[in-house]
Amino acid sequence: MMNEGYFNTVINSHSGQKGLGLREVWQKRYLLWLFVRRDIIVQYKQTVFGLGWYFISPLFSTLIYIVIFGKIAGIPTDEVPQPIFYLSGICLWEYFSTCLLEVSTTFSTNAALFGKVYFPRLVAPISKVASKLFRFGIQLSTFIVVYLFFVLFKGVHLHPTWYLLLFPVLVLMMQLLSMGLGLIISSMTTKYKDLVNFFSVFVSLWMYATPVVYPLSYVTNPTLHEVMLINPMTAIIETFKFGAYGAGTFTWSSLAYSAGCCAALFLIGVFMYNRKQKFFIDTI
Secondary structure, eight states, X not given: OOOGGGSSOOOOTTOOOOTTSHHHHHHTHHHHHHHHHHHHHHHTTTOSSTTHHHHHHHHHHHHHHIIXXXXXXXXXXXXXXXXXXXXXXXXXXXXXXXXXXHHHTHHHHTHHHHTTOOOOTTHHHHHHHHHHHHHHHHHHHHHHHHHHHHHHTSOOOOOOOGGGGGHHHHHHHHHHHHHHHHHHHHHHHTTOTTHHHHHHHHHHHHGGGTTTSSOGGGOOOHHHHHHHHHSHHHHHHHHHHHHHHSOXXXXXXXXXXXXXXXXXXXXXXXXXXXXXXXXXXXXX
C-alpha cells in the first residue's frame, strides 16, 4: 500500500479551504496562464475578422451613441468631442461588464472540468478577468488613437490631469468589483439557474445608471445625484474622464467609497464561492 507521503496533494474529507485560497492560486499560477491563453485563442479562433472585432465593437457602439444620445437626445458631453467622451466610457464599461458576465457563469461553464480534476477553483474566474485585459488593452489603444487625432489634427484643446496616474488603481477596482459580484452571482445560480437571465438584464440596465453616455454633471437633481454616487462604477468612470481630459466630477471621498465597496464585495464573493464549491458538483 502506498502511504500518503507518496502523493503531492492529498484530498480527503478533512481537507478545508484556508483563508481566501489565493496562496493556492499563486502556487498553481501556471494553470492561470494556461487558462488565459486558452480563453484568448479559443474566443477568436476561426473568426472572419479575428482581433478586428476588438476595434470594431467600441467604434460601432460609439457611432450609435453619437446618433442616439448626441444628435437625437441632445445630451451634452462636458464640451468634450463626442467620440472621445463616449469611447472613454465604453472602454471601461465593456471591460467591467464582460468580466462580470463571464465570472458569473464560472460554475456552469466549467462544470465538466470541475467534475473531473481538482485544481484551485478560483483560477477559473481570475483567468476570465485576466484574459479580458487583452481586449481591454486593444480597445484602450483605439481610444488613444481617436484622442490624439482630435488633439493633433482637429486642434481640440483637452486638459489631462495627473489623476490619470490613478488608472491602474481604477482597473484593479473594476477587477475586484466584477470578480466579487460575479462570484456572488455564480454561487447563487448553481441552484437557481434562471437567475442568470435576470442578472444579464440587470447589467444592461446598470449601464444607464452609470455616467457612460452622459456626464454626472448632467444629473442636476440632488437626490438622484446622490443615488448615482452609491453606484461604485460612477466614481471609477468619472475619475478616468477627469484624468484623461479634465472634464468630469472627481472627489477623493467618492473614490474611497468606491474602493471600499469593491474590496468588500470581492471578499464576500470569494467567501461565498469557496463555500459553494464544496457542494457544487452535487448541486449542478
